[in-house]
Amino acid sequence: MNPTPLEGILVIALEQAVAAPYCSSRLADAGARVIKIERPEGDFARGYDGAVHGESSYFVWINRGKESLALDLRRDNDKARLHTLLASADVFLQNLAPGAAQRLGFGSEELRQRHPRLITCDISGYGEDGPLKDLKAYDLLVQAESGLVAVSGAPGPWGRIGVSVCDISAGMNALIGVLEALMQRTRTGCGSGVKVSLFGSAAELMAVPYLQARYGGKAPDRVGLKHPSIAPYGAFTCADGREVVLSIQNEREWASFCERVMQDPALAHDPRFADNAARTRHREALEAAVQVVFGGLGYAEVVDRLTEAQTAFGSINSVYDLIEHPQLRTRPMDVHGHEVQMPAPPYATEWEADRFPSAPDLDQHEELPASPPRR
Numbered sequence: 001m002n003p004t005p006l007e008g009i010l011v012i013a014l015e016q017a018v019a020a021p022y023c024s025s026r027l028a029d030a031g032a033r034v035i036k037i038e039r040p041e042g043d044f045a046r047g048y049d050g051a052v053h054g055e056s057s058y059f060v061w062i063n064r065g066k067e068s069l070a071l072d073l074r075r076d077n078d079k080a081r082l083h084t085l086l087a088s089a090d091v092f093l094q095n096l097a098p099g100a101a102q103r104l105g106f107g108s109e110e111l112r113q114r115h116p117r118l119i120t121c122d123i124s125g126y127g128e129d130g131p132l133k134d135l136k137a138y139d140l141l142v143q144a145e146s147g148l149v150a151v152s153g154a155p156g157p158w159g160r161i162g163v164s165v166c167d168i169s170a171g172m173n174a175l176i177g178v179l180e181a182l183m184q185r186t187r188t189g190c191g192s193g194v195k196v197s198l199f200g201s202a203a204e205l206m207a208v209p210y211l212q213a214r215y216g217g218k219a220p221d222r223v224g225l226k227h228p229s230i231a232p233y234g235a236f237t238c239a240d241g242r243e244v245v246l247s248i249q250n251e252r253e254w255a256s257f258c259e260r261v262m263q264d265p266a267l268a269h270d271p272r273f274a275d276n277a278a279r280t281r282h283r284e285a286l287e288a289a290v291q292v293v294f295g296g297l298g299y300a301e302v303v304d305r306l307t308e309a310q311t312a313f314g315s316i317n318s319v320y321d322l323i324e325h326p327q328l329r330t331r332p333m334d335v336h337g338h339e340v341q342m343p344a345p346p347y348a349t350e351w352e353a354d355r356f357p358s359a360p361d362l363d364q365h366e367e368l369p370a371s372p373p374r375r
Contacts, residue, residue, distance in 0.1 A: 002351040004031025009182070011035070011091040012082070013066070014106065016043045018139070018164050019123045019198065020095035021062040022171025023178065027091070028065035029345060029352070035365070036066045037082060042362040053338045055359070060335055061342070062171075063359040070363035073104045086111060086118065091178055095123035098134045108193050118191040119181040121174050127197040137198050142166040146202035151209045154224035169201040225316075231279040232257075235316060236291055242299035246306060246313040251275065253311060260309035261302075262293050334358045 009032040013024040021036075021043070028034040036043070043059065051057045069085075071078040086092055092111060094101045101107060101122070108120035122128075125137020140160050143149050148166070153159040177194035185191055203210070212229075213219035220228035225245060227233035235243045248254050254276075258268040267273060267289070272282040279286050294302055306313045315321075322328060329344035333356035342356055 004351045006030040006032040006182075009033065009090045010088055011093060012085050012089045013037065014082075014092070014094040014096060014101065016095065017045050018058065018062065018167035019170040019196075020093050020121075020174065021045070022168055023121070023123070023174040024066065024093055025062040025064060026171075026175050026345075027178065028357075031351070032091075034066040035085060036063065036068050036360065038068055038070045038362060040070050040072050040363075042070070046362065052340055053336045055335050060333070060340070060359050064333060064342075065357040066360055067365040068360035068362055069365050073106075079105060082106070086115060089115070089118060090182070091119045091121065093121045093123070093174070093178070097136060098124055112191055112193060116190055117185065119178060119185065119194065120191070121178050121181075121194040121196065123170055123174055123196045123198075125197060126199045128195060132199075139164040139166045139198070142198045142202050146199055147206050147209065148202055151206070151220050151222060151228075153222050155222050165205070166198045166202045169205060170196050170198045173201050173204075226283070229280060230276060231283045231286055232290055234287070236287075236294040238294055238297055238299040238302050240298045243316050244294070244299065244302055244306070244313050245316060246311055248276075248311065253309075254279075256309045257311050261305040261311060262290070331356045 006027060009027070011024055011027050011032050011034045013020060013034055014037045015021050015024060016038075024032075024034045024036070043063075045058045046056050048056045048058045052060045071082055073079055073082065086106075092106075092108070094106070094108075096104075108122055112118050112120055124133070125142065126132040126135055137145075143152075143161055143166055144158075146166070148161060149158050152161055174194065174196045177196060181192045181194055209220050223234075225235045227247070230247070230249070233247045235245045237243050246257075248257055254273075255265075255268045259265045271278065273279045273286055297305070303313070317325065329348075330341040331344045331354070333340050333342045335358065345352065
């Protein structure tokens with residue numbers, strides 16, 4: 001296997017839940033040594049469920065390849081041990097409750113003064129300034145606070161996005177920041193501080209609705225599988241009851257769709273549908289016309305026509321369909337003596353391993369030396 005890009009990098013992660021563990025797990029994937037500092041009772045994400053042979057699905061997913069050390073940072077001896085670990089570290093990552101790391105004596109600025117090459121990364125709910133800076137934040141709360149809920153799903157009762165999108169986005173942004181800081185250190189020789197918030201990460205995801213509302217005068221509605229700005233875009237039902245989702249992105253695709261799928265080339269020149277803005281304004285009539293054609297064809301025939309027209313389409317799959325999906329890449333991983341298939345990283349690299357390392361048991365590495373050797 002080729003050398004990994006972060007081999008020799010030591011990460012100390014005082015972390016819990018999802019956002020910081022997501023970041024540190026990707027650093028571990030790239031070859032960094034990650035020592036996960038847990039409370040004596042463990043990261044509470046260990047108890048989210050027991051779906052994977054008694055282990056939490058969340059914990060298995062984002063704690064692979066780490067070492068676990070349980071410390072009670074209210075005790076002077078355990079504080080001293082963490083300070084000793086940090087003296088050898090390249091990166092310190094934490095996502096405790098607002099102000100908790102500072103109160104425990106592990107504030108980022110003070111640590112960088114003591115260790116000038118150290119990179120610190122603080123993940124918080126709402127950042128370190130502003131009226132909500134001391135508010136606890138969890139993924140659903142930030143989905144609601146940032147407006148994500150207001151533009152997601154179909155009309156009717158509010159709904160949560162089905163995965164922890166704010167946590168994951170914050171973890172990705174932390175990963176980007178840490179990697180940039182490591183690159184910067186190669187130029188300056190000095191560490192730096194990275195600060196990421198769940199709210200800021202969610203707000204950045206909301207850039208298009210924000211701009212549409214602030215400068216276009218109208219926020220997008222909740223339109224289910226439709227697209228607020230593009231038409232046709234959404235799900236249509238075939239004669240056999242199966243649904244297909246399609247997306248038209250430009251006028252060339254629209255003309256081909258009219259000719260080969262709708263079998264009505266003149267439809268492309270209908271003034272109501274002449275361009276995307278017109279189609280969006282007349283979405284109801286457009287979708288009715290598409291549904292008439294799809295409703296008279298079986299799923300297989302619809303797919304044949306869409307393929308011939310080179311129209312982008314997809315199926316509405318269940319989670320079980322994903323498990324059997326021919327495009328899904330997985331990696332094996334050992335969980336309590338059982339081989340588990342995990343979704344592979346969405347990027348393929350020359351240094352990726354054939355299997356994932358296991359997630360650690362709580363305090364599995366309590367015998368870590370005071371100053372761990374780099375590997």
